[in-house]
Amino acid sequence: MPDSTFLLNLLFDTIKTEGFYLNTQVKTAAEDACERLLVPSMENETIGHYRQKAETESARLFAVVLKQLLLAPPLGQKNILAIDPGFKSGCKIVCLDKNGRLLHNETIYPHPPQSQQKIASHKISTLVSQYKIDAIAIGDGTAGRETATFIQRLRFDRKIQVFVVNEDGASVYSASAEGRKEFPEYDVTVRGAVSIGRRLMDPLAELIKIDPRSLGIGQYQHEIDEMMLNTALDQTIEHCVNTVGVNLETASEKLLTYVSGIGEVMAKKIIDARANSGIHSRNELKNIKGMGDKTYEMCAGFIRVNGDNPLDKSAVHPENYTLVERMAKDIDTTIAGLIGNDSLIQKIDISKYVSAEVGLPTLKDIIAELSKPGRDVRGIIKVFEFNTEIKSINDLQPDLLLPGIITNITNFGAFVDIGIKKDGLVHISEISDEFISDISSAVRLNQQVMVKVLSADSKTGRIQFSMKGIQQP
Numbered sequence: 001m002p003d004s005t006f007l008l009n010l011l012f013d014t015i016k017t018e019g020f021y022l023n024t025q026v027k028t029a030a031e032d033a034c035e036r037l038l039v040p041s042m043e044n045e046t047i048g049h050y051r052q053k054a055e056t057e058s059a060r061l062f063a064v065v066l067k068q069l070l071l072a073p074p075l076g077q078k079n080i081l082a083i084d085p086g087f088k089s090g091c092k093i094v095c096l097d098k099n100g101r102l103l104h105n106e107t108i109y110p111h112p113p114q115s116q117q118k119i120a121s122h123k124i125s126t127l128v129s130q131y132k133i134d135a136i137a138i139g140d141g142t143a144g145r146e147t148a149t150f151i152q153r154l155r156f157d158r159k160i161q162v163f164v165v166n167e168d169g170a171s172v173y174s175a176s177a178e179g180r181k182e183f184p185e186y187d188v189t190v191r192g193a194v195s196i197g198r199r200l201m202d203p204l205a206e207l208i209k210i211d212p213r214s215l216g217i218g219q220y221q222h223e224i225d226e227m228m229l230n231t232a233l234d235q236t237i238e239h240c241v242n243t244v245g246v247n248l249e250t251a252s253e254k255l256l257t258y259v260s261g262i263g264e265v266m267a268k269k270i271i272d273a274r275a276n277s278g279i280h281s282r283n284e285l286k287n288i289k290g291m292g293d294k295t296y297e298m299c300a301g302f303i304r305v306n307g308d309n310p311l312d313k314s315a316v317h318p319e320n321y322t323l324v325e326r327m328a329k330d331i332d333t334t335i336a337g338l339i340g341n342d343s344l345i346q347k348i349d350i351s352k353y354v355s356a357e358v359g360l361p362t363l364k365d366i367i368a369e370l371s372k373p374g375r376d377v378r379g380i381i382k383v384f385e386f387n388t389e390i391k392s393i394n395d396l397q398p399d400l401l402l403p404g405i406i407t408n409i410t411n412f413g414a415f416v417d418i419g420i421k422k423d424g425l426v427h428i429s430e431i432s433d434e435f436i437s438d439i440s441s442a443v444r445l446n447q448q449v450m451v452k453v454l455s456a457d458s459k460t461g462r463i464q465f466s467m468k469g470i471q472q473p
Contacts, residue, residue, distance in 0.1 A: 004034045004035060004039050007034050007038060007039065008030055008031060008034055011030045011033075011034070012026075012027070012030065054220075055223075055224045055225055055228060056228070057411065058218075058219055058220050058221065058224055058411075059221075059224050059228055059229050059232045060232070061218070061219060061409070061410070061411060061439075061440060062212075062217070062218035062219065062221050062224075062229070062232070062233075063232040063233065063235070063236040064409075064440045065217045065218060065408070065409050065440070065445050066212050066215070066217065066218070066233065066236050066237075067236050067239070067240055068409075068444045068445035068446065069203070069207065069215065069217060069445050069446070070203060070204045070207055070208070070236075070237065070240040071203075071204065071240055071243070071244070071377070071378050072203045072204075072378065072381075072445070072446050073376075073378045073379040073380055073381040073382075074200075074201060074202045074203060074204070074376065074378060074381060075135055075161075075163070075200050075201050075381050076201065076202075076376075077098035077099065077201065077250075078098055078134035078135050078201065079095070079096065079097055079098055079131055079132050079133050079134045079135075080095070080096045080133065080134070080135055080136070080137055080197040080198075080200060080201060081093065081094070081095050081096075081124070081127055081128060081131070081133045081135075081136045081137070081197070082094050082095075082096065082136070082137040082138075082139075082165075082193045082194065082196045082197025082198075082200070083136065083137070083138045083139065083147055083151070083193065083196070084139050084141075084167070084170070084189060084192045084193040084196055085138060085139055085141065085142060085143035085144045085146070085147040086111075086142060086143050087111045087112060087113075087142065087143050088113060089107075089189075090107040090108060090109040090114070091107065091108050091109070091110065091111075091120075091143070091147055092105065092106075092107050092189040092190060092192070092193045093105065093106055093107065093108060093123075093124070093127065093193065094190060094193040094194050094197060095127055095131040095133065096194065096197045096198065096201070097131075098201075099249065099250045100194075100197075100198045100201060100202075100205075100250060102183070102186075102190070102194055103131055104127065104131065105186070105190045105193070106123070107189075108120035108123050108124070110147070110150050111143055111146055111147070111150075117150070120150070121154055124151070124154060125154060125155075125156060125157075128156050128157070128158070128160060129156075129157050129158075132158075133158075133160060134158075134160070134161070135160060135161040135162070135163060135200065136151055136160055136161070136162045136163070137163050137165045137196050137197045137199075137200040138151065138162065138163065138164050138165065138196075139164075139165055139167035139170065139192075139193075139196045140164050140165060140166055140167055140417075141167050144164060144167075144421075145164075145386075145391075145419055145420075145421065148162065148164050149388070161383055162383070163200055163381070163383060163384075164384070165196050165199060165200050166199075166216070166407065167192070167195075167196050168214070168215050168216030168217075169195075169207070169210040169211075169214040169215045169216070170192045170195040170196055170199075170210075171188070171192055172210055172211065172214040173191065173192070173195045173206075173209055173210050174188040174189070174190075174191035174192040174195065175188050175191075176209070176210075178209050178254060179191040179195075179209075182252075195209075200381075202250075204240055204241065204244055204255075204378075205250070205251070205252065205255050208237055208241070208254060208255060208258065209252070209254050212233050212237075216407070216408065217407075217408050217409075217445065218408070218410075219410040219411060237258050238258045238260070241255065241258040241259060241302070242258075242259065242260050242302045243377060244376065244377060244378065245302050245303070245304050245315060246259055246302060246303050246304065247304045247306075248270075248274065248279055248303050248304060248305050248306075249305075249306055251303075253267045253268055253271045254267075256270055256271070259299050259302050259303065260298045260299055260302055261294070261295045261296075261297075261298030261299040262295070262298075262299050265290070266288075266290060266291065266295065269288050269289065269290060269291075270285070270288060273287075273288050279305060280305065280307045280308070281305055281307040281308065281309055281312055282300050282303060282305050282307075282309075282312045282318050283318070284305075285299075285300065285303070297319070300317060300318050301315060301316070301317035301318070302315075304374065309321075309335075310335055310336050310339050310373070311324060311335060311339075313373060313374050314339070314369050314370070314373040314374055315365075315369045315374075316366055316369050316370070320358065320362075320366060323353060323358060323366070324338075324366065324370070326353070327348050327353065330348075330352075331344055331347045331348065338370060339370055339373050340370075340371070340372070340373060342371055345367060345370055345371050348367065350363040350364065350367060382448065384403070384405060384448055385403070386402075386403060386404075386418060386419030387402050387403060387418070387419065390402060390418060390419065390420060391420065392420055393420060393422055393456050393457075393458050393461065393463065394458055395420075396420075396453050396456035396463065397453060397456075398453055398454065398455065399452060399453065400452070400453045401450055401451070401452055401470070402418045402450070402451055402452075402453065403418070403448065403449070403450055403473075404416040404417055404418040404419075404424075404448075404449055404450075404451050404465075405417050405446060405447070405448055405449070406443055406444065406445055406446060406447045406449060407423055407445070407446075408423070408445070409439055409440060409443060409444075409445060410439075411428075411439060412427065412428055413425050413426050413427040413428045413430075413431070413439070414426045414428075414431065414439065414443050416449060416451050416465055418451070422461055422463060423463070424451070424453075424456075424462075424463030424464060424465045425462075425463065425464060425465065426443075426451060426464075426465045426466065426467055427464070430454070430464075430465065430466040430467060430468055431443060431467050431468070432467070432468065433468055433469065448473050449467060449472055449473070450467070450470050450471070450472060450473065451465035451466065451467055451470070452465060452466045452467070452468075452470060453465060454466050
């Protein structure tokens with residue numbers, strides 16, 4: 001903060017006056033100006049400058065972490081049994097088909113005080129068989145660890161993958177207008193379990209229904225200028241949606257609003273058209289009232305349609321369909337025969353197709369998409385298991401190595417879940433032996449890591465980890 005004495009001396013040195021009376025008046029005016037006007041003004045300006053700087057950095061990091069969360073690897077279109085765990089109130093179970101539609105729901109009580117494990121085991125096994133379940137999603141909240149242990153002990157008639165899913169924000173969705181609109185006839189517990197299952201299938205499609213501030217990530221986002229934060233979040237969500245693309249068969253109205261060129265009104269029209277007569281090709285989007293040429297040009301490349309034209313399922317824009325047809329014809333094959341056939345694709349000399357409208361970078365993107373059509377840039381989800389011998393903070397000892405998952409990233413460090421319902425901190429100085437200026441360049445959300453216990457205080461609940469010198473998965 002500015003020093004008033006220094007400012008007064010500076011003023012007196014700058015303003016030279018003659019005469020005792022005038023000097024006295026100038027001194028009085030200068031002292032009043034410094035105390036009442038100049039110092040407060042400079043203090044406010046300094047605070048405002050650094051606050052804006054802090055808010056900008058916090059919004060940037062929040063957007064980076066949100067992007068990593070939204071682009072988490074999906075399980076894909078699988079039949080899911082999702083569980084929202086609980087003790088006294090029981091575990092709410094829902095069965096979802098590969099498109100995320102709710103098929104069945106009920107409640108089991110495998111934990112105290114009821115401890116109906118035999119009944120719960122039989123019910124889970126029956127549902128897995130009846131609905132041809134491929135994977136089980138378990139919320140990581142209250143009773144999550146106990147429910148996961150219970151499920152992993154069961155034997156099924158098929159190979160079942162078991163995932164513990166971060167359920168932050170599921171309760172927010174279940175009580176929201178979006179949740180009530182989607183499942184008006186079900187209570188909040190059913191909606192919460194559905195959200196847990198769907199975010200395993202497709203994190204992006206499900207998490208955009210929830211206010212990012214409620215997702216348990218970020219740092220001081222509730223104190224950031226709301227307009228600045230909303231702008232950063234909207235840009236991040238739109239970027240993620242358009243990077244991945246949208247499957248028209250399963251896309252929600254909310255998801256479609258983030259597709260380039262499509263807003264709330266057009267998204268609703270697309271959903272209505274899908275429900276009424278169906279949309280069987282990208283070209284049929286033009287039949288929707290209000291879908292002009294410019295809007296179609298902006299959105300078509302990001303919408304995947306399971307129709308007769310195999311290119312409709314890819315990221316190739318319709319304006320380049322004719323070009324792909326030429327490529328296929330030039331090597332004596334069809335589009336269907338070309339897609340995914342690396343031996344044929346290697347025969348294409350893309351330099352022949354460079355034009356004023358289509359440059360070499362675009363052609364390379366087209367070839368890459370033809371080679372792996374519909375490839376999901378988010379990668380493949382991996383099953384993760386905590387150390388089963390560690391059940392509480394009291395089990396932690398210094399230098400103990402444990403597997404964990406990064407659940408949040410801040411400017412001062414990363415928080416890691418090791419399965420005891422209390423995350424520990426890896427300070428930025430303990431992440432690497434090298435100096436780190438930007439933590440988001442060193443670690444990412446949902447990253448599976450190995451950490452070493454530095455300290456664990458059961459009274460305060462504070463846990464300190466280190467990743468230095470540890471070979472990471």
